[in-house]
Amino acid sequence: MIKRYQNRSIFGLYLNSILPYLLVVLFSLKINAQGSSDAEVKRLQRTIFVFNFAQQVGWQNLQELETFKIGVLGPDRTILDLQAMSQKRKIHGKPVEIVRFQLIKNVKNIQLLYVNNKYNYSINYILNKISDKNILLVSEDYNFNSSMINMVNVEDSFEYEINVTRMEKEGFAIAPSLKRYAVTSSEKWKRLYRKTERSLTQAQQEKKRQDSILRNKEKQIKSQKDKITDQLEKIDDQENEIYTREEQITERNREIENLYTQSEIQQKKYEEKVLIEAELEKNIQEQIAFIKTQEEKIIAGNEEITKRNEFLKQQSKQIKEQEDVLKRQSSEIDTQKKINLLLITLVLIILGASFFIYRGYLTKKRFTKELEKKNQAIYAQSLELETKNKELEQFAYIASHDLQEPLNTISSFIGLIAEDYGDSFDDVGKESLAFIKDASIRMKNLIDALLEYSRLGRSKEYVKVNCNKVIEELKDDLKNVIERTQAKINIKNLPNVNGSEIELRLLFQNLISNGIKFRDQDTIPQIDISSSKVNGFWQFSVKDNGIGIPKEHQERIFAIFQRLHSREQYQGTGIGLAHCKKIVESHGGEIWLESKEGEGSTFYFTIPL
Amino acid sequence: MSKLVNCVLLIDDDKATNFFNERVVTKHEGFQQVNTVQSGMAALEYLSAVEDNTAAKPDLIFLDINMPAMNGWEFLTEFSKLDQEVTQGIKVILLSTSSNPDDVRESAKNHSVDDFINKPLSLGLLDNVLKDHF
Numbered sequence: 001m002i003k004r005y006q007n008r009s010i011f012g013l014y015l016n017s018i019l020p021y022l023l024v025v026l027f028s029l030k031i032n033a034q035g036s037s038d039a040e041v042k043r044l045q046r047t048i049f050v051f052n053f054a055q056q057v058g059w060q061n062l063q064e065l066e067t068f069k070i071g072v073l074g075p076d077r078t079i080l081d082l083q084a085m086s087q088k089r090k091i092h093g094k095p096v097e098i099v100r101f102q103l104i105k106n107v108k109n110i111q112l113l114y115v116n117n118k119y120n121y122s123i124n125y126i127l128n129k130i131s132d133k134n135i136l137l138v139s140e141d142y143n144f145n146s147s148m149i150n151m152v153n154v155e156d157s158f159e160y161e162i163n164v165t166r167m168e169k170e171g172f173a174i175a176p177s178l179k180r181y182a183v184t185s186s187e188k189w190k191r192l193y194r195k196t197e198r199s200l201t202q203a204q205q206e207k208k209r210q211d212s213i214l215r216n217k218e219k220q221i222k223s224q225k226d227k228i229t230d231q232l233e234k235i236d237d238q239e240n241e242i243y244t245r246e247e248q249i250t251e252r253n254r255e256i257e258n259l260y261t262q263s264e265i266q267q268k269k270y271e272e273k274v275l276i277e278a279e280l281e282k283n284i285q286e287q288i289a290f291i292k293t294q295e296e297k298i299i300a301g302n303e304e305i306t307k308r309n310e311f312l313k314q315q316s317k318q319i320k321e322q323e324d325v326l327k328r329q330s331s332e333i334d335t336q337k338k339i340n341l342l343l344i345t346l347v348l349i350i351l352g353a354s355f356f357i358y359r360g361y362l363t364k365k366r367f368t369k370e371l372e373k374k375n376q377a378i379y380a381q382s383l384e385l386e387t388k389n390k391e392l393e394q395f396a397y398i399a400s401h402d403l404q405e406p407l408n409t410i411s412s413f414i415g416l417i418a419e420d421y422g423d424s425f426d427d428v429g430k431e432s433l434a435f436i437k438d439a440s441i442r443m444k445n446l447i448d449a450l451l452e453y454s455r456l457g458r459s460k461e462y463v464k465v466n467c468n469k470v471i472e473e474l475k476d477d478l479k480n481v482i483e484r485t486q487a488k489i490n491i492k493n494l495p496n497v498n499g500s501e502i503e504l505r506l507l508f509q510n511l512i513s514n515g516i517k518f519r520d521q522d523t524i525p526q527i528d529i530s531s532s533k534v535n536g537f538w539q540f541s542v543k544d545n546g547i548g549i550p551k552e553h554q555e556r557i558f559a560i561f562q563r564l565h566s567r568e569q570y571q572g573t574g575i576g577l578a579h580c581k582k583i584v585e586s587h588g589g590e591i592w593l594e595s596k597e598g599e600g601s602t603f604y605f606t607i608p609l
Numbered sequence: 610m611s612k613l614v615n616c617v618l619l620i621d622d623d624k625a626t627n628f629f630n631e632r633v634v635t636k637h638e639g640f641q642q643v644n645t646v647q648s649g650m651a652a653l654e655y656l657s658a659v660e661d662n663t664a665a666k667p668d669l670i671f672l673d674i675n676m677p678a679m680n681g682w683e684f685l686t687e688f689s690k691l692d693q694e695v696t697q698g699i700k701v702i703l704l705s706t707s708s709n710p711d712d713v714r715e716s717a718k719n720h721s722v723d724d725f726i727n728k729p730l731s732l733g734l735l736d737n738v739l740k741d742h743f
Contacts, residue, residue: 428632435625553678563677566622566647574677 042153046140047081049158053138053149054091054112058173061134068094069110071135073101073126074119080297082114104129117141127166136172144186148172154192155199159183235259396454400447407447411440442573446561449575453560456503456579457586465501467494467508467540471529474509478516485525487516492530495538497607503583504607508542510576511603515544517570537589537606545600554593580605613743618667619645620652620684621704622676630671630704630730637735639743640669648676649684656688656695669738671704671730674712681705685721700742702726 054068068091072079079100086096101107104126113135115121123146126137139147148167151160161183167174183189238255414436425433471491475482482489489512497504508529515527528543549557549564556562560578563570584591584605595601617640621627627645634643642664646652652670659665674681681703688696702724703716716725723742726734 431628435628439625565677568624568647 043081045158047085049151050114050138051085051089056175056178057136059111060171062092065094067097069097069099071099071101071107071110071113073115073121076116110135112136114138123147144189159192393454396450400450403447407440407443445573449573456582459500462498462500464496465499465504466496470505471508481516485516487525490528494531497538499587507580507583510580511542515546519546536609539606541602541604543602548597548599548601549595550597613739614640614668616642616667618670621673622647633730637732639739649679653687667699670701672701674705685719689721704728
């Protein structure tokens with residue numbers, strides 16, 4: 001009996017200590033389970049709303065699409081709900097595909113974009129980026145009228161508003177039903193918020209009430225616990241009394257009986273609580289199982305993603321390899337191109353060079369041809385000139401030679417007439433005879449001079465001529481004239497020159513004779529002959545102190561039979577200087593003079609060294 | 610035939626030519642007086658010395674071209690520079706041995722020259738001169 005009581009008291013102690021904790025756990029679990037299922041419902045509702053929006057909006061290119069694509073922006077878990085829904089429902093009769101985007105700029109090739117404000121994407125930037133791409137933007141918790149369709153969680157459901165203008169601008173057709181249930185102004189939103197606030201306040205009050213109830217219950221439990229403690233103390237007392245007071249057992253048994261009944265009730269309460277606990281546990285298990293399946297799904301999804309990533313990696317690897325091959329090939333092509341370019345340049349340079357060389361060659365050839373032609377022409381001309389010259393010389397020679405004969409006849413017969421009949425002529429007759437005689441003598445002289453002139457320059461047998469010696473000999477030849485005129489002839493160390501001695505002698509003779517002849521009667525002639533080397537020539541000068549030659553006549557004095565004075569004044573045929581010119585020029589030199597009237601003349605001539 | 614020409618001036622450097630020409634002109638009845646000079650310079654002196662309207666003023670000049678110092682052309686240049694009163698009424702006829710075509714061409718161009726005759730002078734040629742120029 002006592003043992004039994006003891007057992008009971010131990011159980012009672014255990015119960016006393018565990019009971020409050022169990023109650024707390026139970027309560028909190030219940031609240032969690034309630035919250036969890038609410039969130040689930042909300043997520044499902046959101047998904048349904050999104051699908052319904054899609055169903056009530058018309059896309060222009062809907063027929064062409066194979067699948068209806070919904071994009072989710074950011075690390076939003078809503079994608080899982082949408083994916084789950086896409087297994088069950090189609091949109092506009094097309095299978096639904098859900099895509100995630102992390103960056104706004106990547107958004108494309110979808111029909112609907114869902115974005116929640118809690119991921120802080122700029123609504124204007126999104127609108128800007130998806131403009132004209134035929135994408136319907138469904139946003140959540142953004143400001144009124146800032147999106148196309150903006151949905152907001154109100155209490156246990158969602159409300160939404162639509163920006164009709166923007167949607168129509170993007171080319172979407174909107175079903176009337178969509179418009180009908182949409183919130184149409186910010187005022188309504190405010191009202192809705194107030195409603196929500198009210199219900200929140202109610203919920204808070206309810207919570208407070210619940211809390212106070214809970215606190216009351218805790219108090220009750222505590223008081224009960226206190227009572228139990230009191231009772232246990234009493235039991236102790238009573239047991240003590242049993243020990244001390246065996247006689248009062250019967251009475252006390254009744255009391256024990258009462259106590260026993262009490263503990264039975266308590267046990268019953270405990271069993272009920274265990275049952276609830278089990279139920280809760282089952283609930284938790286279900287929740288865990290649900291989470292597990294979700295996790296498995298996530299894992300499966302991750303595995304799929306990993307696989308895809310690997311596939312992508314492989315693909316990119318292959319692409320990289322192909323790029324490498326392409327790079328190699330393109331570098332080879334580049335090299336080939338460079339070589340080709342170099343070759344083309346080289347060929348062009350060679351072509352250009354050969355063109356220029358060829359052109360130069362042609363020009364040179366042409367010039368050479370022209371030169372040859374000119375040379376031939378000059379040669380022909382010179383030949384012609386030579387022939388003509390020879391002919392002229394021949395003519396002059398023959399003419400003068402042949403003229404001499406009749407002239408000889410005339411002069412001999414005049415001599416005869418003068419001798420035989422001269423005395424019987426009157427004065428005019430005698431004078432006429434004298435004129436005829438003079439003329440025939442003059443003619444003989446002229447013919448002789450002409451003959452000599454034509455002979456000059458013919459001899460090309462040049463020898464070394466000692467000019468000093470030539471002039472010494474000339475002085476001897478002109479001894480009579482020199483003595484008569486007392487002429488002084490000074491020679492300044494003359495050179496030996498290459499030439500015809502006879503012609504050079506005639507040259508010096510003419511110049512010296514002229515120097516002596518053309519003087520004033522009362523002047524004693526003085527002739528200075530000198531020479532110097534000038535530019536590869538011997539330049540001789542023959543200076544006299546004679547009458548000089550006016551500037552205007554200096555040219556013509558070298559012409560044949562040209563006279564500046566009458567024969568009465570100065571004798572001579574007028575061929576002397578013509579002879580000089582011909583001699584100098586046939587030796588390859590030049591002749592000229594410097595003179596002033598009344599101050600003497602200096603004749604210069606050159607003979608090649 | 611009346612005496613048409615009062616005075617003739619012969620200009621030639623050759624004495625014999627002058628002697629001969631003087632004889633021919635004297636023999637011709639159309640010419641009253643003959644004067645000879647042996648160079649252009651002498652002729653210019655003669656012309657500038659002779660008084661106007663005297664018997665010595667020539668009506669006709671026979672001019673040789675080929676002369677030393679001053680040839681016929683040079684004389685004509687100087688002649689044209691003389692006072693118009695002196696040269697007025699004087700006919701100038703070139704009398705030359707050479708029938709050099711250059712001289713013939715030049716004589717046609719020269720305003721002072723009235724005619725060109727080849728030597729030797731003869732009575733027939735003088736007849737023609739009188740017919741053509743007086």
